[in-house]
Amino acid sequence: MAEAIVRLRAAGCVFAEDEATVLAGTAADGTELAALVGRRALGEPLEQVVGYADFCGVRVRLRPGVFVPRVRSELLVRVAADTAGPGDVVVDLCCGSGALGLAVRHRQPAIDLYAADLDPVAVACARDNLDSHVYQGDLFDALPTSLRGRIAVLLANVPYVATRHISLLPAEARDHEPHTALDGGADGLDVFRAVIAGAADWLAPGGIVLSEITEAQAGAAAAAIRAAGLDAELRSDEDLEASVALGRKLVTRLR
Numbered sequence: 001m002a003e004a005i006v007r008l009r010a011a012g013c014v015f016a017e018d019e020a021t022v023l024a025g026t027a028a029d030g031t032e033l034a035a036l037v038g039r040r041a042l043g044e045p046l047e048q049v050v051g052y053a054d055f056c057g058v059r060v061r062l063r064p065g066v067f068v069p070r071v072r073s074e075l076l077v078r079v080a081a082d083t084a085g086p087g088d089v090v091v092d093l094c095c096g097s098g099a100l101g102l103a104v105r106h107r108q109p110a111i112d113l114y115a116a117d118l119d120p121v122a123v124a125c126a127r128d129n130l131d132s133h134v135y136q137g138d139l140f141d142a143l144p145t146s147l148r149g150r151i152a153v154l155l156a157n158v159p160y161v162a163t164r165h166i167s168l169l170p171a172e173a174r175d176h177e178p179h180t181a182l183d184g185g186a187d188g189l190d191v192f193r194a195v196i197a198g199a200a201d202w203l204a205p206g207g208i209v210l211s212e213i214t215e216a217q218a219g220a221a222a223a224a225i226r227a228a229g230l231d232a233e234l235r236s237d238e239d240l241e242a243s244v245a246l247g248r249k250l251v252t253r254l255r
């Protein structure tokens with residue numbers, strides 16, 4: 001254990017003691033511990049090394065190369081869980097590990113949960129976490145058509161980093177999370193706009209679509225939501241440093 005702490009500290013891990021404890025709790029023996037410490041020292045996120053992340057009260061299984069759920073995404077989970085009721089269809093689009101859907105279902109156990117992602121590794125990981133209803137494909141193409149017009153809550157934690165900002169991300173993200181999980185195009189909103197453009201067809205009347213964004217993206221995100229014929233709302237949480245753009249499908253459209 002002492003050797004692990006020294007190695008992690010030398011590699012620049014600020015919380016070397018805590019991380020060594022987590023790694024030691026995962027490793028079956030000293031040989032495995034040394035291997036895990038080696039991976040962590042090379043910069044792999046702790047959660048990918050130990051194979052899990054604790055997120056919003058649930059333990060999420062992770063695989064190398066799958067996006068690590070962020071603490072700030074609790075805001076998405078909170079809004080989704082406050083909106084969804086028993087029997088409601090909830091979709092975790094761009095699900096990565098499935099962390100958001102899993103956490104919403106933890107708070108609202110009777111929802112009808114579906115998840116989808118483009119990346120086959122993420123899909124396999126989400127299947128580890130969400131026993132069923134996990135699909136692979138590009139955004140809505142992945143979903144069963146039977147969900148069209150029936151989704152009460154469409155969670156879409158899309159990639160939203162502007163391409164020119166990718167190089168500013170911590171190496172853990174740049175080197176160990178897929179580019180497709182991070183890069184949202186020139187202003188970071190390419191995938192967001194594609195989700196919003198398709199959302200009205202898939203939402204039930206009164207249903208909502210919600211995505212994490214940056215504060216700087218709020219104006220453009222709200223404009224995209226309104227352009228799609230949805231009501232736009234912005235939510236934020238200072239403690240979590242999180243902003244969420246929300247679109248609601250009107251129950252009756254005014255002419």
Ligand SMILES: C[S@@+](CC[C@H](N)C(=O)[O-])C[C@H]1O[C@@H](n2cnc3c(N)ncnc32)[C@H](O)[C@@H]1O
Binds near residue numbers: 117122
């Ligand atoms: C920021 S990560 C979020 C993952 C997960 N929702 C979370 O919060 O932990 C974005 C995810 O979107 C997926 N993705 C990117 N483009 C996609 C597309 N066109 N269709 C479906 N999924 C996509 C990536 O593979 C990645 O898993």
